[in-house]
Amino acid sequence: MESRKSVQNLAQTIHSLLGLKAHFTFGWVQSVCDIIKHLPSEGPLIDWKSANFKTGGSFGKKDDDLDGAISKIKYELAALTAHISQLNIRRRQVLNDFLDLKGNIRVFCRLRPIRVGENFGHFKPVVALDSSNVLLRLSDNKSRSYSFDKVFQAGSSQDDVFFRVEPLIKSALDGYNTCVFAYGQTGTGKTFTMEGTRDFPGVVPRAIKALFKQAVDRNYAFLFTFSMLEIYMGNLKDLLIPQPRKAMNQMPSSLSIQTDPKGGVEIDNLLAIQVSEFNQALRLYRLGCQSRSTASTNSNMNSSRSHSLIRLSITPLNAPESQRETSKIWFVDLGGSERVLKTKAWGRRLEEGKAINLSLSALGDVINALQRKKGHIPYSQQGFGYLEGYSNIINLSLNENFPTADRNSKLTQVLKDSLARVGAFIWTEVSAEERDKKDDAMKNLQQKLKTIEEEHQNVKRSIEKLNEELEKLTLRGSTCSQELNTPHLSVDQLQPNNKSLRNKTKDEPVDHVPQLPRFMRPTICSRRKSGADYKNSEEKHKFISQRRGSLSHRAESVNFPVNGNSLYSSECSKSRNSCLLPLTMKGSADIETECSQEASECDTKVVVFPEQDTSPGSSINQTTHLSLSEGYGKRLKNKYSSEFLRVDNWLHLPKNESSVITPHGGRWVLPIPSPEKKYRSDGRMKDSKLRDEKIDNCVHKTKEMVYHAKLERQADKGFRMSTLEDILHKPQTLLEDSLPKDSRAGSSCPLHTIDGNLVTQTRDLVHVPSIMDSKCVTSFPPNICGHTFYPDREDNGVHLMSMIQAVKGETRCSDGFLSKNIGCCHFFPSDLDSIASSKEESGVSCSSLEQEPHFWPVGAGLGVGDGIKEDLETSSQSWKQGRRPGLQTLRFQIASFMADPNPNGRITSYMKSQEYPQNKGLGFQRLGLEHDFFYGLML
Numbered sequence: 054m055e056s057r058k059s060v061q062n063l064a065q066t067i068h069s070l071l072g073l074k075a076h077f078t079f080g081w082v083q084s085v086c087d088i089i090k091h092l093p094s095e096g097p098l099i100d101w102k103s104a105n106f107k108t109g110g111s112f113g114k115k116d117d118d119l120d121g122a123i124s125k126i127k128y129e130l131a132a133l134t135a136h137i138s139q140l141n142i143r144r145r146q147v148l149n150d151f152l153d154l155k156g157n158i159r160v161f162c163r164l165r166p167i168r169v170g171e172n173f174g175h176f177k178p179v180v181a182l183d184s185s186n187v188l189l190r191l192s193d194n195k196s197r198s199y200s201f202d203k204v205f206q207a208g209s210s211q212d213d214v215f216f217r218v219e220p221l222i223k224s225a226l227d228g229y230n231t232c233v234f235a236y237g238q239t240g241t242g243k244t245f246t247m248e249g250t251r252d253f254p255g256v257v258p259r260a261i262k263a264l265f266k267q268a269v270d271r272n273y274a275f276l277f278t279f280s281m282l283e284i285y286m287g288n289l290k291d292l293l294i295p296q297p298r299k300a301m302n303q304m305p306s307s308l309s310i311q312t313d314p315k316g317g318v319e320i321d322n323l324l325a326i327q328v329s330e331f332n333q334a335l336r337l338y339r340l341g342c343q344s345r346s347t348a349s350t351n352s353n354m355n356s357s358r359s360h361s362l363i364r365l366s367i368t369p370l371n372a373p374e375s376q377r378e379t380s381k382i383w384f385v386d387l388g389g390s391e392r393v394l395k396t397k398a399w400g401r402r403l404e405e406g407k408a409i410n411l412s413l414s415a416l417g418d419v420i421n422a423l424q425r426k427k428g429h430i431p432y433s434q435q436g437f438g439y440l441e442g443y444s445n446i447i448n449l450s451l452n453e454n455f456p457t458a459d460r461n462s463k464l465t466q467v468l469k470d471s472l473a474r475v476g477a478f479i480w481t482e483v484s485a486e487e488r489d490k491k492d493d494a495m496k497n498l499q500q501k502l503k504t505i506e507e508e509h510q511n512v513k514r515s516i517e518k519l520n521e522e523l524e525k526l527t528l529r530g531s532t533c534s535q536e537l538n539t540p541h542l543s544v545d546q547l548q549p550n551n552k553s554l555r556n557k558t559k560d561e562p563v564d565h566v567p568q569l570p571r572f573m574r575p576t577i578c579s580r581r582k583s584g585a586d587y588k589n590s591e592e593k594h595k596f597i598s599q600r601r602g603s604l605s606h607r608a609e610s611v612n613f614p615v616n617g618n619s620l621y622s623s624e625c626s627k628s629r630n631s632c633l634l635p636l637t638m639k640g641s642a643d644i645e646t647e648c649s650q651e652a653s654e655c656d657t658k659v660v661v662f663p664e665q666d667t668s669p670g671s672s673i674n675q676t677t678h679l680s681l682s683e684g685y686g687k688r689l690k691n692k693y694s695s696e697f698l699r700v701d702n703w704l705h706l707p708k709n710e711s712s713v714i715t716p717h718g719g720r721w722v723l724p725i726p727s728p729e730k731k732y733r734s735d736g737r738m739k740d741s742k743l744r745d746e747k748i749d750n751c752v753h754k755t756k757e758m759v760y761h762a763k764l765e766r767q768a769d770k771g772f773r774m775s776t777l778e779d780i781l782h783k784p785q786t787l788l789e790d791s792l793p794k795d796s797r798a799g800s801s802c803p804l805h806t807i808d809g810n811l812v813t814q815t816r817d818l819v820h821v822p823s824i825m826d827s828k829c830v831t832s833f834p835p836n837i838c839g840h841t842f843y844p845d846r847e848d849n850g851v852h853l854m855s856m857i858q859a860v861k862g863e864t865r866c867s868d869g870f871l872s873k874n875i876g877c878c879h880f881f882p883s884d885l886d887s888i889a890s891s892k893e894e895s896g897v898s899c900s901s902l903e904q905e906p907h908f909w910p911v912g913a914g915l916g917v918g919d920g921i922k923e924d925l926e927t928s929s930q931s932w933k934q935g936r937r938p939g940l941q942t943l944r945f946q947i948a949s950f951m952a953d954p955n956p957n958g959r960i961t962s963y964m965k966s967q968e969y970p971q972n973k974g975l976g977f978q979r980l981g982l983e984h985d986f987f988y989g990l991m992l
């Protein structure tokens with residue numbers, strides 16, 4: 054009875070073990086039933102030990118019944134797959150024990166080669182005594198030795214260093230939050246160690262590479278997201294968001310930190326970009342590095358003036374529920390500790406140095422408290438003391454005279470949930486006997502781990518063999534038409550980024566590559582955050598309010614006592630991307646408070662990169678999306694949601710530009726995103742899936758052609774919309790030529806001044822990006838108020854293109870961008886879209902994107918629809934209140950024209966001053982994007 058019950062539960066058991074519920078289909082269940090039919094009448098249901106690992110020729114020869122042989126193999130496959138899951142659980146447990154014993158902090162010391170003529174003052178260079186001890190010789194003939202887990206000599210290579218860091222990658226993939234810091238005095242080689250150079254890549258690029266490599270060997274598929282921020286003067290800045298080029302009169306608003314009751318830390322509005330391969334992550338990393346705040350100091354020509362933090366979040370996708378937690382690995386290049394006397398810093402450099410020292414001190418306090426298992430861990434309160442550096446090594450010393458700062462340390466708060474498992478520390482003193490015991494226990498665990506790994510490999514190999522066998526048998530059998538489509542229980546197949554799948558994709562002709570629109574699927578993260586998993590709206594609402602309510606802790610802004618005038622006139626730090634953000638007397642308190650509040654109700658943005666598809670024509674697959682999971686408010690229920698996605702596609706153009714943008718009639722236009730196809734993982738669906746793909750592609754192409762034909766017709770009539778590519782690449786004169794005379798700014802649109810600025814009064818409310826040449830001549834479609842790209846003005850602008858350039862793999866994006874005559878984008882108060890206001894409702898911070906108002910008034914009483922008027926009013930009001938639309942606004946506005954399949958109709962309706970019915974907009978219903986991904990956006 055018992056065993057029959059187990060048989061009945063087999064399917065569910067395997068389902069839950071493999072975490073693939075959603076993909077299992079009727080065909081799969083049938084095959085499991087087949088397996089069950091051939092189960093032995095007695096004995097354990099799945100006994101992996103009895104599984105036949107030696108598959109070579111054992112089937113088919115003796116067994117006359119082909120079906121029987123197939124079922125037997127499937128049975129073994131199921132057993133082995135279950136066993137692999139067990140092994141994974143065991144491995145995690147053993148590793149856990151091992152890490153607990155070993156202690157979670159390992160401290161390495163790397164000695165930097167001494168430069169010719171380097172002056173050490175009254176200190177002498179540090180000497181490495183052996184592989185774990187260094188000697189510091191003091192001036193008065195005294196010396197001190199320090200122990201580390203490992204000491205790297207001055208001649209050590211980047212490889213040597215990474216070798217020691219690599220085990221952490223495994224921990225991160227196993228679900229642990231991990232953290233790698235580089236800390237030390239300014240100029241001692243932290244950035245060189247973490248970032249490295251192109252020829253000598255450092256820990257971060259190597260670790261990212263290893264992460265993707267090791268993920269392939271795992272039993273699960275993983276979802277990786279990449280984020281990068283810096284903590285500059287106590288402010289959190291997203292390094293992946295393009296920064297304004299010119300100095301503004303305010304400190305950029307800081308991202309705010311949220312802590313949930315379980316201790317998890319989230320940073321509001323921090324971009325988390327989904328990456329599916331090493332190169333994507335690397336490009337983003339390079340982009341982030343370019344934006345770091347650096348400056349020349351007495352100690353270092355290119356000194357980091359901030360802490361930079363790189364975060365890779367890792368979510369196992371098809372792991373069992375209990376193991377599906379997201380883990381993160383942080384790489385932190387801390388700002389260098391400085392001694393003011395030595396660096397002779399003043400003005401801004403001095404303030405930066407102080408901020409760095411203070412936060413390092415807080416970090417030291419936290420680690421100290423964790424190590425000593427103190428009741429109170431001062432994550433959010435700055436303590437006394439500072440880090441004092443001697444040459445290449447660091448000595449943590451408390452200095453009671455150092456001024457107390459009753460401020461939050463953003464650094465320790467951000468890393469709070471990644472520092473919490475600190476166990477042993479180098480300064481922990483244990484007896485020799487205890488140490489021996491510990492060593493033995495660790496050796497034991499290491500041996501266990503090794504055995505598990507070997508067993509894991511064996512089982513994997515057996516599964517591969519069985520699959521080959523199964524394939525042969527199914528091909529041979531006359532009943533193969535049925536069997537061919539039955540999915541195999543393969544470890545490889547269970548992970549989308551597995552080798553076999555990739556080889557297959559490579560080998561298949563381009564036409565046959567299934568274009569799975571992965572980017573349209575809601576990520577687990579976004580579904581959870583958006584509450585899309587909740588069945589009805591009431592439940593979802595409850596979820597959201599609970600969630601907001603649960604964010605119990607908020608970091609306050611840090612207001613550094615900076616005298617703007619004096620600082621402004623002293624040196625200025627700059628990002629490597631030429632970001633120049635001076636402080637003012639006002640500091641950032643007001644602004645930050647406002648932004649923090651706005652940000653409070655909003656979630657992390659998740660930009661989703663699809664898997665790289667190099668096939669030409671796979672434009673849809675190569676697009677990129679920004680999902681703004683929660684908090685965009687009711688207004689996103691309306692027609693505009695899908696436009697976000699479209700513009701994000703453009704913002705994140707992948708490397709092969711020609712495959713993204715389709716030429717038509719001599720012009721280059723963006724493809725229209727096609728709706729997601731929902732596939733079953735059932736192998737039986739393969740053919741019909743391909744067929745559907747082709748049909749969909751056809752429909753898509755036809756739609757596109759119709760759209761372009763419309764553009765052509767408009768052009769023939771003397772007027773057409775400027776496509777995005779026109780705007781970016783065509784000379785101004787061409788654009789002008791393509792428009793009727795009365796549509797050009799300066800002709801029909803009267804010019805006047807507001808606040809001393811020359812502005813154009815436009816007659817209608819449609820927004821479109823356009824180009825301004827050096828004479829500030831604008832070309833707009835008729836009655837269209839536009840965003841303006843200033844090719845030769847660097848002020849007040851946002852480098853939208855830097856993101857594109859980075860994704861394309863081009864470095865120095867901003868300069869390239871400027872040199873191509875595509876300047877900066879301006880945001881205007883007259884935004885008609887609802888995004889700005891919904892952004893404000895939801896609290897999306899547009900911190901670094903906020904621009905000085907370049908006022909562009911919009912004519913009143915133009916006969917536009919009520920909804921649009923309302924949007925406009927809200928938007929203008931927000932602007933007046935100092936809340937300005939940001940990048941999202943621009944995205945939307947570009948999108949609203951670029952994406953419109955019927956721009957002609959839309960423009961005509963404006964021109965005739967008729968009401969523009971809301972329900973005829975650019976809704977995703979109309980674009981066929983009625984998927985729950987977008988449902989997530991509507992919240």
Ligand SMILES: Nc1ncnc2c1ncn2[C@@H]1O[C@H](COP(=O)(O)OP(=O)(O)OP(=O)(O)O)[C@@H](O)[C@H]1O
Nearest residue numbers: 165238239240241242243244245353356357388389
């Ligand atoms: N191991 C090394 N081998 C060769 N050159 C090195 C090494 N470490 C550091 N350098 C060089 O020393 C200089 C300073 O290094 P780096 O900028 O990495 O210091 P840092 O600790 O990050 O300083 P800061 O805290 O001011 O940012 C750089 O020119 C770097 O190339």
